Amino acid sequence: MKALQYREIGADPEVVEVPKPEPGPGEVLLKVTAAGVCHSDIAVMSWPADEFPYELPLTLGHEGAGTVESLGDGVTGVEIGESVAVYGPWGCGRCIKCAAGAENYCQRAQELGINPPGLGSPGAIAEYLLVDDARHLVPLGDLDPVQTVSLTDAGLTPYHAVKRSLPKLTPGSSAVVIGTGGLGHVAVQLLRSLTSARVIALDVSEEKLDLARKVGAHETILSDADAADKVKDLTGGLGAQAVFDFVGAEPTVKTAGACAAVDSDVTIVGIGGGTLPVGFGVLPFEVSVQSPYWGTRDELIEVFELARNGAIDVHVERFSLDEAPTAYERLHAGTVNGRAVIVPNG
Ligand code: NAD
Ligand code: ZN
Ligand code: ZN
DSSP states (O other), X not given: OEEEEEOSTTSOOEEEEOOOOOOOTTOEEEEEEEEEEOHXXXXXXXXXXXXXXXXXXXEOOSEEEEEEEEEOTTOOSOOXXXXXXXXXXXXXXXXXXXHTTOGGGOSSHHHHTOOOBTTTBOOSSBSEEEESOGGGEEEOTTXXXXXXXXXXXXXXXXXXXXXXHGGGOOTTOEEEEEOOSHHHHHHHHHHHHHOXXXXXXXXXXXHHHHHHHHTTOXXXXXXXXXXXXXXXXXXXXXXXEXXXXXXXXXXXXXXXXXXXXXXXXXXXOOOSOOOOOOSBTTBSTTOEEEOOOSOOHHHHHHHHHHHHTTSOOOOXXXXXXXXXXXXXXXXXXXXXXXXXXXXXXX
C-alpha cells in the first residue's frame, strides 16, 4: 500500500510503498477514508536527531477515519464496512486516567511504549491504518469522513480547552482565540455554540481572519505587538475571561498574558515553544494558565454530536495521497485555510 512517511531527519515526507498491515489479536484494520494534516507534524519534522523520540521511518497522520476492513482475533462490537473515526491519544486503557476516558493523560503509555498513530505508531496518511483497540473507534454513521476527520484533533483539542473554561465564559464575557488555523477556526465555532461570549480572533493572515469572521468571530484583530491593547479596548479595559493561544510562540503567549482579565483562564495549546511567566503581580490576580494535550474519549463523542447538530463545520481542502507532500508544504507556508485533508483511497 502507499503511505506518506517521514523517513530521514530534516527531509521532506515522501509517498512510498509499504506492506499492507494485518490486524493481530485485538486490532482493527481500517481502509482509510480521510486523514487530516496537523501543524504538530511540522514541529515533529523540525526536531533534531538527538531529540527525536520516535523510530524512523514514520508514517504520518494522527487524524484518521476509515471503514473497517478486517478484524484481529477476539475483536467484537465493530462491523466490517462500518465508518469510524479514530481517537488518537492511545493509552493503556487500564490506569485511572484511561478509566476516566482521559487516555491523553495515560500514566503508563510511555512505559509501555504506546504511541498515537502518526506520532510513533504508523499513521493515517496511508491506504490502510492499524488501530490497536476497538475502543479507539467512534462510529461516524452518516457523517462525511472527509468533512469530519479533523474533529479527532482540530475539533477535540480546542473542545477540551474550551470546555475547561466554560464556567468563566458567562454572558457578557469575552474569549480570545489566537491563531485561527486548523484548530483555531474550530475553536471559534465551539465558543459560539457553547457560550454567549464575545469572540475576538487574532491572526497574522487576513485570509485566516476572513475565515474566522465567516465561522462566527465577532471581532478580528491582526496579531501584532498592539493586539493586546486592542483586545483591552474592545473589553472596556478589562481583558478577556478566556484566552486560547493556538500558536504558543513567544510573541503570542505574551499577547495572551497581556489580554487576560482578572480571574481568567489562559490556555496555551500551540507548541511554538513560548513561555508565560506566572507569579504574583506578573499577571492579573487569579489568572490560571494551562497547557493541555489533545482531549478525552468521551469528549470526542461529544464533538461528533456537535458536528451532527450542525454546530461545527471544518473548512476542508482535499488532497490525494500523492499530493500529501504538497499539503505539508502549503501548511508550512501558511497557505492552508482551515484544514488540509488527505483522501488516500479517493
Ligand atoms: P495551523 O497552521 O492550521 O494554524 C496556525 C494559525 O496560527 C495560522 O492561521 C497562522 O496564520 C496563525 N499564526 C501564526 N503566527 C501567528 C501569530 N504570531 N499570531 C497569531 N496567529 C498566528 O496549525 P494547527 O494545526 O491549527 O495547530 C495550531 C497549534 O496547535 C500548533 O502549534 C500545533 O502544533 C498545536 N497543537 C497542539 C495540540 C495539543 O494537544 N496541545 C494539538 C494539536 C495541535
Ligand atoms: Zn495534531
Ligand atoms: Zn492508561
